[in-house]
Amino acid sequence: MDRLHNTVRPYAWGSVTAIPELLGTEPTGEPQAELWMGAHPGAPSLVDRGTGPVTLTEVIAADPGHELGPETVAAFGPRLPFLLKLLAAGAPLSLQVHPDREQARAGYAEEEALGVPADAPHRTYKDAGHKPELLCALTPFEGLCGFRPPEETAGLLEALGVDELKPYADILRAHPSEHALREVLTAVLSADREAMAGTVAQAAEAAGRLADTPGPWSDACAAYAGIAHHYPGDPGVIAAMLLHHVRLQPGEALHLGAGVPHAYLGGLGVEIMANSDNVLRCGLTPKHVDVPGLLRVVRFEAGDPAVLRPEASPDGEEVYDTPAEEFRLSRHLLAPGSPARGLPAGRAQILLCTAGEIAVTATGRDAAELTLTPGRSVWVPAAESVEAAGSGTLFRATVAPRPH
Template identity: 70%
Template sequence: MDRLANTVRPYAWGSTTAIPELLGIDATGAPQAEMWMGAHPGAPSRIDRGAGPVSLAEVIDAAPEAELGADTVRAFGPRLPFLLKLLAAGSPLSLQVHPDLAQAREGFADEERRGVPIDAGHRNYKDANHKPELLCALTPFDGLCGFRHPAQAAALLEGLGVDALKPYVDILRASPEEDALREVLTAVVTAEHDAMADTVEHAAAAAEKLGAQGGEHAGSYAAYAAIAHHYPGDPGVIAAMLLNYVQLQPGEALFLGAGIPHAYLNGLGVELMANSDNVLRCGLTPKHVDVPELLRIVRFASGDPGVLRPEADGGEEVYETPIDEFRLSRFVVAPGAAPRALDARTPQVLLCTAGTVRLRAAGGEGAPDELTLGPGESAFAPAGEHLTVSGEGTLFRATVVA
């Protein structure tokens, strides 16, 4: 196994304090949004097997079956199929959706055929993979996930008392669900900028007032007012009002499948996703919004956001999802407890989020037989590496569905 040295991405929406506090280091005052653990080419972790630091991606590329196991390579190719992150939102992320696998392959091939540079600001597909993801809260965590039922969205918009929103309310109440959601989202993201900015301003003022008054939708109104504070005049504020507002408590999680509009608003969490960077944006961003492609990808269906809680499996607590590329679980290790064995069939990335945990391996050439991890520290174990965990703390485990 190998201790990971990881990159922290300084995206503007990141918290300035959450990741430094977890790591026990001084904050710099700059945003620290995501710490990446894995072999994504954008910021691969680095390891040292005695000859100096090297990219985990390079190590896997050199011997994929030795690092990932034959079954993982056969199923997903010669790359680590998942990416684990610490995500620290200090302000709202863009309102976004991700394509399914067929859409990603089609979109990537189309942009390649048209010669769109891979780093172009208007490029939608950076790879040919889908990007399902799972977010598990480490602190209270706020987000938006999936469409509200049209009648619920209509009631929330109507409650603002903004005349410019009345046509949307009428559509949401009169049309079939899919048609209503599609028509209103389309109208919002294609509206004339100045008129929509004025609507957003009035809606935000009303939401702030209603959020402070209390009542059934007070939490949602307050959240939308806060979003508008960060993105004044952005049509994504109205689009966000079509979505479910979710508050996660530590240990709770959200699974975000293809086509589900979502945005993270505030909090620290562990995020696990398929190894992809494909994002279609709806708003709350200065970046490119491709309306026709967005409308092709979004699934216009309402539903409960489906908060997940871990299910016990022996000493392991598993967050069940319908995805094979990744599996997230955690161990809450009690002092004095017998060491717990970790399944060795697949590659795994292990992240300590509290306390101190010890990973013990049978050993191998060039590898230590024990690692101690503190909060924010992580390790990579190749397929076939038999490990046990002990100590006192919390360990998250990212691996592949065997």
């Protein structure tokens, strides 16, 4: 096993303090948005096996069977199929969706055939993969996830009292759910940007008033007003009003499948996802927004947001169950003096400490031990089994077991 040396991504929406506070380091004064753990080519983790730092990508390529396990290599090829992150949102992220496998393959092939450069700002599909993801809150965490039932959103738009929003409310009440959501989102994102800016400003002002008035919309409207503060005039503010406003408590998680519109607004969490860069944006971003492409990918399905709580296994491991094949996220809450928890071999693992102090010990002939403190992580090859003991919280990221 190897201690991971990881890269912090300084995206503008990142918190200045959350990741440094977890790591116990001094803030730099710049946003620190994401700490990446894994073998993504954009910022692979480094390990040192005695000959100097090398990327985890190179380590895996040198012996995929040992590092990933034969089952993972057979399913996904000689690459780690997931990426683990600490995500610290100090401002809203873009409102976005991810494609499913078939859409990703088709979109990637189309842009390749058109000769769109891989680094072009208007390129949508960076690879041929889908991107299911899971966000587990470490602090109270706020986000938007999935469409609210249209009749409920109609009530919100009517409560705002903005004349320009009334036609949208009428559509949401008059048509079947899927048709209504499609029509309103299309209208909002396709409208004249200058004309829409005035509507956004009025809606933001009204949301601010509702946020200060006790009632069913105060919490959500506080979020929408905050989004409008960061992105004045952006049509994505109105699009955001179609979505559930979600508050996660520490330990709760959001699972985001293909086509589900979502945005993270604030908080610190552990995020795991399939190792893909494919994102289609609805707004709340200076980046490229491909409205026709987005509308082909969005699933216009209203329902409850997929808030997950971990399910405890007999051995004490708490699992966040999702249908994703590329990853499995779980956590161990370890108490002083409790027996060591065995973490069996078979699939590659990244172990991340988020609280306390955890000792990770190899159980084979090499009885090496590494101590993890908050924000520190370790790579465990598939061929190795380890035990964890101590006092604190340990997240375990691995590949989902294959059905037999």
